[in-house]
Amino acid sequence: MTSFEVFVDKDYTVFCAGHFVTYDGDKCEALHGHNYRAAARLGGELNDDGMVFDFVTLKRLLRVICDRLDHRMLLPRHNARLSMSESEEAVTVRYKQKTYLFPREDVVFLPISNTTAELLAAWMADELIAALRSTGQPLPSFVEVEVAESFGQSALCRRIVTDR
Template sequence: MTASTVDAPEFTELTTIELFKEAMKFSAGHFTIFSKDRRERLHGHNFAVQVSITGELDDNGMMGDYGEFKRIAFDLCRSLDEWTLLPGRSPYLTLREDGPYVFAEFAGETIPFLRSDVQVLPLRNITVEELARHLCHRLVDEGKILAVAPIHRLEVKVSSGPGQLGAAGWRRGA
């Protein structure tokens, strides 16, 4: 029996596209919480986002419509642009709303914010790791990216500056 007649195991051929366009970014204010009594001062970053999409090629040699992939990523970035981001699940930060204000209570301090300037995210902290995980979850949970192509894996990277990024991934069936 020759090698060509041996039954090869079936597998799905996958390919990956990487999206990291100039417009895949958002500017946001935040502070990182390090412990129950230590945090950064409020400051901002120009966060850059990269998305890796792994999936099957169609009969035309494409995984999907690049334009649609980019539109979804741009929309996700725009949804966070020019907000002060606060973690809604921090074990060390308590948030309360009163009229037009959100008050963040941390280590005996009360920090006031206008409600119209704040987005409370379902995160423990506002870090590149948590933001990458949040954006990856949104891509999967909202279903838009999965509706575009037969995707097997996603990876989202968020950087707050050169040489500093967090990454999170999703795998079909995992």
């Protein structure tokens, strides 16, 4: 059996963002940021044009996702350890004695429980699958997204696309 994959890892599929992670039940990292780098791999059968998926479209879709996160504060919408409130102007986040106040326009709420590289990769994979689906092109059998926080430190999520 022969399998095919396409891989995109471009200089412009990057985003600079702030975050912090809660862990071990009672700890919270200091607020910090990363110059993240995202890459995507799609696997599947070749279409009539001899491609798993069009590179031009794949690069554009991944870049759009990265651009939504660029120069933003990433906050997990579903973290039970955090108390969050928002107004039109600001987002207030509390964890124990820590209180953060961010301009609302600088925040991206993500439907995840923590802003770990693993969960960012999973969210980005889901967003990429939705974007691929919107193109009307045949879907790959899997979508893999890798999110690197820094050189040599990354997390990867592979989603099997079952409803192709």
